[in-house]
Structures are given as structure tokens and as C-alpha cells.
Amino acid sequence: MRHNGEVRGPGGATPARPRRRRRRVAVFLAICTLLAGCGLVAGGYYFDSVPTPTDLKLPESTTVFYADGRTPMAKLGAQNRTIVPYDEMNDSAKQAIVAAEDRTFWTNQGIDVKGVLRAAWANVTGGQRQGASTLTQQYARVAADLRGVTYSRKLREAVIAWKLDDTYSKEEILGFYLNTVPFGRGAYGIEAAAQTFFGKTVRRDAPAAQQLTQAEAMVLCAMVKQPEADPADPQGAPGYDPARNATAKQNSIDRWNYIRDGMVKLGYLTPRQAADLAYPDTVRPVDPDAGRSDLDRPTGLVVNHVLAELRRTEPFRGKPDEVIRDGGYRIVTTVDKRVQDAAEASADIRRDSAPEAVRGQPKNWQAALVAVEPGTGRVLGYYGGDRGSGADYAGWYYDEKGQARGFGQHPPGSSFKVYDLAAAVRDGISVKQRFDSPDTKEFPASGRTRGSAAGPIRNAEHAPCQPDCALWEATVASLNVTYFELTEKLGTARVIDMARRAGVESMWETVRGNPQPQRVDLRGDPADQVAKRFSTEVGIGQYGVTVQDHANGMATFAAGGKRADAHFVRSVTKGDEEVWTEQVRQTDLGLDREAIDQLDWTLRRVRAARLDNGWDSAGKTGTWQAGQSTTQNVHTWMVGWTGALASAVWLGTTDGKPLRTRGGSYEVYGSTGAAPIWRQFMSRATEAMKLDPDRYRFREPSFPGDAPEPSPSTPAPTTSAPSPSASASATPRPTPSSPSPRPTGRPTVRPTSSPSPSPTGSPTRSRGPR
Structure with missing residues (x-):
């Protein structure tokens, strides 16, 4: 009844x-x-x-979801409970x-x-x-x-x-x-x-x-x-979880029969219903990873960023993490499960799903990948390592104690030239403007002469247009001489300002006497003040940035010069109450339509950026060398975008040693290391998102006052990097700021190989980035 x-x-x-x-x-x-x-x-x-239930504060687990709001990413809290x-x-x-x-x-x-x-x-x-x-x-x-x-x-x-x-x-x-x-x-x-x-x-x-x-x-x-096995005798007294062992299953069946008899006596079941009721054999197996609370998986790093982000919001500012973890909240992230799966399948080079060029390489190879949605700043995919409790090679964040965590800064090499190029077209410099581009050139104003310790600037590669190249040709061939001159012409402050406004919020400077590069917040002082901490070499990518910031910069260009802050949280709710929701704000870089079109037009000619799935795409490779070596590389990059998705990939080593393939070759470049990861990811992610590429076509620039240039289908010069031998994956870098810890056993790595460091550092002689 x-x-x-x-x-x-x-x-x-x-x-x-x-x-x-x-x-x-x-x-x-x-x-x-x-x-x-x-x-x-x-x-x-x-x-x-006597405490009453209204006084009892039950810890209720908080669930972190993917962007669809239905697929769980992680459970947080001391107790897994949903009331x-x-x-x-x-x-x-x-x-x-x-x-x-x-x-x-x-x-x-x-x-x-x-x-x-x-x-x-x-x-x-x-x-x-x-x-x-x-x-x-x-x-x-x-x-x-x-x-x-x-x-x-x-x-x-x-x-x-x-x-x-x-x-x-x-x-x-x-x-x-x-x-x-x-x-x-x-x-x-x-x-x-x-x-x-x-x-x-x-x-x-x-x-x-x-x-x-x-x-x-x-x-x-x-x-x-x-509920749990007796720790003193887990085999003999395993409890009643039928998936634990045969004894536990028999215990469960016996008690299940006891409960069934009781339900008949209480009138909940008729004898006929009880007789027809079958013991279910659908209990899920014991998950050996259950104790990890999903935080030791790659998405555990996403959770770290989610918590760091929420600590800065009004509802949670100044409160301990337990308030979030045990508060029974529903946190919907920006991370798209389809994009995240593509990121892990491509950037986790230990998996069989990784590109052949980087699969099965030495254990010290490491990759990182971040994907951002143009126009919103939503981080759609994030791979900073295979364990949430391990090092984060894609970015950094503040933990609950206010300490900086993560190892995600790496010298971007020639991939940073995208910001130089954007600053140039914003200032009215056409990509067809020609530059003197010999293999080697002195720059006395920046201290790069044959008599200086750093020496002149040298191109890492050669292009058919040399010694007189249009800016777009120098970009495709990644000529350091041209870009060093361009940076001098623009001024380091203009280049840094463009990078900052596009999405690069931090950059690491070399400080004399300090073995670790130090983080500089680019949002703090005015660009001309910040620029004093960096030398002209900023234009060819000597100073470290994070994969996350670099990806956000690419998203800004993909959105036509409209920048939004990169973020991980879309909403936080509890029951029917909306606790917090994302605030998407855009700022304009000041790039007009012609400037954006010239940027797209130039970077789509980089061969490594070409996708074979029908999407228009643009991008840039980058490489940074080891110490004074001209043949061994520590960092490789590939960054770029389509109209719907932007991403950055870094491939390096966990110990700061040069990338060396399993076959013993040091011939690892941006085009052969990071680029295969980027192309596979972009192809799989755009396919999984089921978007129409025709909606995101690039426009043709008008090149006012200039003669016609080759059509997009005309083959363009590319860097003459050797063909892919075995290839590489991302390298861990020093901590984001001085308080950050470094991976155990990892030797100190200087911002390596290229022109001189900052004016405060000791210069090195090298051919520079690729």
C-alpha cells in the first residue's frame, strides 16, 4: 500500500x-x-x-563536463556524491x-x-x-x-x-x-x-x-x-561487490536473495514477480583507475586550469578549493570532446594513433597542443602531457596557494614571425614589399656585427628569391635576415604589442646570473617599457611563450583580428541556480580587411600548413636550436588556423637535450616534427566538428597599387628542410616563473640557440631559428 x-x-x-x-x-x-x-x-x-540534517553539510562531488554539458570529464571532491x-x-x-x-x-x-x-x-x-x-x-x-x-x-x-x-x-x-x-x-x-x-x-x-x-x-x-573489502583480508572478506572476486559475488547473490524475500514479505513484490526477477550480471568491472578521480589523465590538466580560472571569479575568490570540489557544482568547460579526442590522438606520441613521423621516438620526446575557437577564446582542446598530475608542457596556472605551476614556455623560433608580419601589414607594409635578404647580414644598431660576440644574422635556409625577396617570399622561406630587419624597422615594442594584443600574455626573458628564464607579464607595463627587457631577437622567436598563448594568438588572426581571452569555463551551476557564466569580450587589433587578407594569403603558402581535406588553412613552422649548434634542435613548432579553428603545436624534449630520432638523426624541424601533428589534428578535428569548409574560405587581398601576384594554386617556395626522417615531439621547458618547480632530474636549459639573448644575457653565435 x-x-x-x-x-x-x-x-x-x-x-x-x-x-x-x-x-x-x-x-x-x-x-x-x-x-x-x-x-x-x-x-x-x-x-x-543533537545535530539535525539541516545542520549537516554533506560534501557533494562536483562534476566537470565537456562543452556539451552531458559528457563528464572528471569528478571532484573528497566523496563521490550527487544528492x-x-x-x-x-x-x-x-x-x-x-x-x-x-x-x-x-x-x-x-x-x-x-x-x-x-x-x-x-x-x-x-x-x-x-x-x-x-x-x-x-x-x-x-x-x-x-x-x-x-x-x-x-x-x-x-x-x-x-x-x-x-x-x-x-x-x-x-x-x-x-x-x-x-x-x-x-x-x-x-x-x-x-x-x-x-x-x-x-x-x-x-x-x-x-x-x-x-x-x-x-x-x-x-x-x-x-561497502569495501576488509583491508586485513581482502580476499577472504571482500564484501558484496560482485565484480571484486568469486566470494564477493556469492555474498552478493545470497544477500540479493535475502532482500528479494524481504520485498515479498513487505508487499513490494508478489511471489510471482519475485520468481521472475533475475540477478543482474551487468555490474561494471572494478576500474583500476577509479582512485585517480580522472585527474591523472590528460584532461586532468584541463581541470587544473578550470580551478585556477574559477579562483579568480567573484563566487570563489579567496575561498579554498574544497568549496568548489565538495560543493556539488556542475562545471561545463569549453573543451569539445571531439576536438580533445583528436588532440590526444595526435599529440600523445606514445599512442599508435600519432602521426608516423613522431610515433615510437625516444622517451624524452614530448609534444603539447592547444586548440582555441576563433572569436570566443574558448579552449576546445588541450594536451599538455599524458597525466594531469604531471608536468604541463602547454601552459601554466596558479595553484590554490598562488604558486605558478606548469612548464609550458618554449622559444617559438620562426613561428613567432606571424606577429612580426601582422604588425607589418597593420602598419601598411605590403607583403610584396622587397627586402635585401642575403644569407648573412650585419645589424650594427642591434649589436649583430662580425666583431661582436653574437655575430651577424644568418639565414637557416636559402630561397630562390635571394638576395632580393618580397616579404611574403621571405616568410614562406622563413628568412631570419629579412625578419630581423623587419623587427628593427617596426621596433621591438610594436612587435611585442602585436603579440600581446593577439593573445600572448607572458614572455620569458633571460636575466644575467639566473639560470632560468623569468616570466614577464606583457599586460602590465606599456609595450615600450616591456620592450626594454627584450632585444631585437624577439622578432625571430628567441624568448619563450606558452603553447596556449600562441594558440590564442592564432585564433585572433583566424577571427579577422578580433581577440578574445582564452578560457576554459563556460558555466557553473548548482541545481537550478546559475553561479557563474563566461564573459566573452572581443578587442580589435586594428587590422583592416586588407591586412587580414594579406596575412591569410601569405601564410597559406607555407607548405607545412596545407590540409588535404578541403579547408583553407594558414600557418607557420618554427625551430629553435640547441646552444650554439647550427644542426641540432631542441624545439619545433607549428601554429596556424582555419576560419573555424586555431591551434599551436610544440614538439621538444623533456630533458632539454636536442631532438634525436630513434635512428640517430638530428634532422628534426618544425616541418618534420610538429607539423605532422598539427596537420593530423586539424584534419581530424575539423572533420569531427562536421563544419562546412565553404563557410570559412579565405578572401583574396587586393594588393592596392601592386602588380598581380601568383594565384593561390601556384606553387610557392618552401624551406628546404630535409625530408622527414623519424620526427619529433614537444620538449618540456623551465617553469613559468621563478617559484615554479621543475621536472625532477631535468637539467637547466638556456633559451638556446640563436642570436644573442636579451641585452642582459650573454650572446651566443648561431644560425638562428628556422
Whole structure:
């Protein structure tokens, strides 16, 4: 029979008042007897300090979702718990738990009177301590954190249960219990258990196929008796999780049968229904990674950035992380599961899905990849390493203590020339303007002469146009001489300002006497002040930037010069309350349509940036050499965009040593290392997003006042890098700022190989970046 929509016990009737009073008298006498047995004169303390469920702050796990708001990325919190209001639960677990743990629940007064009297009598006579508890007592034990089988604990448990039963309805108490009790595998509460063991929900408004069934609920409620294996004898006393071992499964079946019999006695099932009910063999296997809370996977690094971002928002500023982790929030990230899968498949070079050029290379090879949505700044994909608890090679963030974490800064080499080019076209310098581009050239104003320690600027490659090249030709061939001259012409402040406004918020300078490059916040002082900390070599990519910042810069160009801050969080909600939502703001770089068109037109001619899936794409490779070597590279890059997606890829080594293929070759460049990762990722991601490439075509520039240039289909010169031998993957770099830790055992790495460092550093002689 039902009472207020709930199936009750046999007869279904609520006890009559006289009977209720008689029971209360019996309970009171039992408690007094137990009090006397304990030698306590007054019980006022026990009544005055009883915590009520409204006072109980249950830690509720926070769930981090992908951008679709449906696919979980990670569970956070000390306890995996998702609270579901009682009236939103289906009946399956409500009935099963009563049949399993307290068959008199709907008629008792919250206390097992006979059990309390037995405990009292045993206490008076010195007999064995007694145990059995009602559901209400079990909840009271959890609510008040009562542990052990002592008389005072039993007394306090009984008093709390009595007060609970006097204050709350049976439905409320059962709801408290089902949201509180542990079920095993770290799941607290019936909803977390349903998700953990069966991938289902107890919500009655969910589709029927997704709701926990009666038979499945009986399996879960059997586990309450012993949620985890006995650590002293895990094989002999494994509990009731049927996936743990054969003994545990038999325990589960036996108790499942016991619960089924109880449900018949209580009228929840007819004998025929019980006979037709089958024990479910659909329990999920024990996940060996369950204890990782998803934070040791690549997306664990995303969670680190999510938490860092939320700490700066008004709802969470100044509060400890436990407020977020145990607050029961729904955090929807910007990360698109389809894009993230493509990022991990391409940049995790230990996987068979990685491009052949970088797959199976030495263990010290490492890659990082970040993808950003143009116009919104949403980070759609992020791969900074294969473990969330490990080093982050794609970026950095502040942890809860305000310490900078991550190892994501790397000298960008020639990939940084995109900002030089953007600054040039913004200032009206046509990509057809010609520059003197010999293989070697002195720049006295910047201290690069044959008599200086750094020496003149040298091109790493040769182009057919030399010694007189148009800017677009020098870009495609990545001529350092041309870009050093361009940087002098523009001024370092203009180049840095363009990079900053596009999305590069930090850059690492070389400080004399300090072995580690130091982070400079480009958003702080005006560009002309910041520029004093860097030399002209900034234009050819000597100073470290993060993969995340570089990707955001590319997204700005993909959006036609409209910059948005890169971010990881779309929304935070709790129940029906919106706690926080993203604020997308755009700023304009000041690039007109012609400037953007010339930028696209030039960078789409870089051969490494060409996709074979019908998308218009633009990009730039980059390489940075080891020390004074002219043949060995530590860092390789590929950055670029389509109209719908921008990304940056870095490939290097975890120990700062030069990239060397498994075959022993040092011939690893941006075009043969990072570029294959970038192309595979961009092709797979754009395909997975199911977007129409025709909607994102590049426009042709007008080149006002200039003679016609070759059509986009005309082959363009490219850097004469050797053909791919084995290839590379990303290298870890020093910490983002001085407080940051460095990977264990990793030697210090200078910002290496190229023109002189900053004016404050000691110059080095090299051919420079590619």
C-alpha cells in the first residue's frame, strides 16, 4: 500500500497514536536504563547537542563536463556524491534498502527498542555489547560521525535517531539516508552508486532505459552491509561487490536473495514477480583507475586550469578549493570532446594513433597542443602531457596557494614571425614589399656585427628569391635576415604589442646570473617599457611563450583580428541556480580587411600548413636550436588556423637535450616534427566538428597599387628542410616563473640557440631559428 506516493510495509497503515505513545515510553525507559548503566546522571547534553540534517553539510562531488554539458570529464571532491531529492528518486532503491536494512522502518519510532534494551541489559549485567540499528540510527551514526561499538556511542545514536523520527517524516529520513550512506568504490549516496556500478540514474524523470531497475537496486543495497573489502583480508572478506572476486559475488547473490524475500514479505513484490526477477550480471568491472578521480589523465590538466580560472571569479575568490570540489557544482568547460579526442590522438606520441613521423621516438620526446575557437577564446582542446598530475608542457596556472605551476614556455623560433608580419601589414607594409635578404647580414644598431660576440644574422635556409625577396617570399622561406630587419624597422615594442594584443600574455626573458628564464607579464607595463627587457631577437622567436598563448594568438588572426581571452569555463551551476557564466569580450587589433587578407594569403603558402581535406588553412613552422649548434634542435613548432579553428603545436624534449630520432638523426624541424601533428589534428578535428569548409574560405587581398601576384594554386617556395626522417615531439621547458618547480632530474636549459639573448644575457653565435 502507498502512503503519500511511497510504498509502505505490510498493511501500509501509520501506527495509531496510543501505540506511538506506548513505544515512546518504552524507548524512553530503554534510554534511561542505558544511561543508568553507563553511570550518567543527566542526559541533557545528548538532547541539547543533537545535530539535525539541516545542520549537516554533506560534501557533494562536483562534476566537470565537456562543452556539451552531458559528457563528464572528471569528478571532484573528497566523496563521490550527487544528492537527489527524495521525491525525484524512483522507487527501486527506496524499497530495496528497507527490505535489506530495516523492515520495520515504516512502523518503528526510529529506534530498535528491543536492540536498545538488549544493549542496556548487557551493559548492566556485563554481557556482550550489542549492535543492530534501524535505518534512522544508521543515518544518525553517519550524521554525527559516531564510530566504534561503545555504550556512549549507542546511546547518542539512539537519542539522535529518536529526535530525528520525532522531527522529520519517514520520507525525509529515508531521503537523508539514501543520499548519505557509502556503497563502495568511493560512491556515497544512491545516485553516485547507480552511476558507478551500472552507469544509470535513480532520477524518475530520466528515460526508462537509463533508470536504475529493481534488481539493480537490490544489488546496490546489498553492498551497504560491507561497502569495501576488509583491508586485513581482502580476499577472504571482500564484501558484496560482485565484480571484486568469486566470494564477493556469492555474498552478493545470497544477500540479493535475502532482500528479494524481504520485498515479498513487505508487499513490494508478489511471489510471482519475485520468481521472475533475475540477478543482474551487468555490474561494471572494478576500474583500476577509479582512485585517480580522472585527474591523472590528460584532461586532468584541463581541470587544473578550470580551478585556477574559477579562483579568480567573484563566487570563489579567496575561498579554498574544497568549496568548489565538495560543493556539488556542475562545471561545463569549453573543451569539445571531439576536438580533445583528436588532440590526444595526435599529440600523445606514445599512442599508435600519432602521426608516423613522431610515433615510437625516444622517451624524452614530448609534444603539447592547444586548440582555441576563433572569436570566443574558448579552449576546445588541450594536451599538455599524458597525466594531469604531471608536468604541463602547454601552459601554466596558479595553484590554490598562488604558486605558478606548469612548464609550458618554449622559444617559438620562426613561428613567432606571424606577429612580426601582422604588425607589418597593420602598419601598411605590403607583403610584396622587397627586402635585401642575403644569407648573412650585419645589424650594427642591434649589436649583430662580425666583431661582436653574437655575430651577424644568418639565414637557416636559402630561397630562390635571394638576395632580393618580397616579404611574403621571405616568410614562406622563413628568412631570419629579412625578419630581423623587419623587427628593427617596426621596433621591438610594436612587435611585442602585436603579440600581446593577439593573445600572448607572458614572455620569458633571460636575466644575467639566473639560470632560468623569468616570466614577464606583457599586460602590465606599456609595450615600450616591456620592450626594454627584450632585444631585437624577439622578432625571430628567441624568448619563450606558452603553447596556449600562441594558440590564442592564432585564433585572433583566424577571427579577422578580433581577440578574445582564452578560457576554459563556460558555466557553473548548482541545481537550478546559475553561479557563474563566461564573459566573452572581443578587442580589435586594428587590422583592416586588407591586412587580414594579406596575412591569410601569405601564410597559406607555407607548405607545412596545407590540409588535404578541403579547408583553407594558414600557418607557420618554427625551430629553435640547441646552444650554439647550427644542426641540432631542441624545439619545433607549428601554429596556424582555419576560419573555424586555431591551434599551436610544440614538439621538444623533456630533458632539454636536442631532438634525436630513434635512428640517430638530428634532422628534426618544425616541418618534420610538429607539423605532422598539427596537420593530423586539424584534419581530424575539423572533420569531427562536421563544419562546412565553404563557410570559412579565405578572401583574396587586393594588393592596392601592386602588380598581380601568383594565384593561390601556384606553387610557392618552401624551406628546404630535409625530408622527414623519424620526427619529433614537444620538449618540456623551465617553469613559468621563478617559484615554479621543475621536472625532477631535468637539467637547466638556456633559451638556446640563436642570436644573442636579451641585452642582459650573454650572446651566443648561431644560425638562428628556422
